[in-house]
């Protein structure tokens with residue numbers, strides 16, 4: 642199984658990085674091949690809304706680091722998308738990534754969708770400073786629905802809370818649970 646992690650945070654050693662890497666660690670232990678893409682070291686511009694991706698088969702005309710993610714997406718069975726909550730919503734980096742997925746529904750990618758009836762699995766991993774797990778529930782539920790509309794098979798939506806009290810890496814309680822999400826993603830795939 643090929644799994645890619647997307648870290649939609651600018652913080653190279655921040656909470657989202659830790660969380661995505663822990664989930665991938667669990668998946669690797671079950672034999673998955675993994676790779677990560679982090680906004681901390683990628684140059685990915687916002688969608689220009691030019692619609693060029695839908696007019697021909699050249700894909701997205703913005704030749705930045707998102708091209709590496711498009712290539713990786715073509716071979717990925719699953720995605721772990723790490724989204725920090727900024728001002729009650731996914732980070733701007735998360736939204737840029739999501740908007741750039743528009744090019745996936747273009748002529749370049751349509752053969753990929755036809756040949757692969759199996760949807761890509763997605764772990765939609767949120768994290769936030771506030772300790773109340775229900776605080777952004779309606780937004781998180783909406784976002785899950787939105788990714789399902791975008792043809793992803795959303796497997797889990799873990800929400801790590803309370804990070805205003807200290808970094809995720811110091812939270813021993815998180816380690817096993819996060820790895821289990823990654824592990825389950827692979828084991829479920831093997832049963833099919």
Ligand SMILES: Cc1cc2nc3c(=O)[nH]c(=O)nc-3n(C[C@H](O)[C@H](O)[C@H](O)COP(=O)(O)O)c2cc1C
Pocket residue numbers: 650651652654655656657658725726727728729730768769770771772804805
């Ligand atoms: C600009 C900004 C806005 C934030 N807004 C919220 C918020 O609305 N609610 C919340 O619970 N935490 C909020 N936080 C805290 C982050 O969600 C939390 O620290 C997260 O773990 C950051 O992940 P990172 O280290 O990968 O950037 C905010 C942090 C920043 C920098």
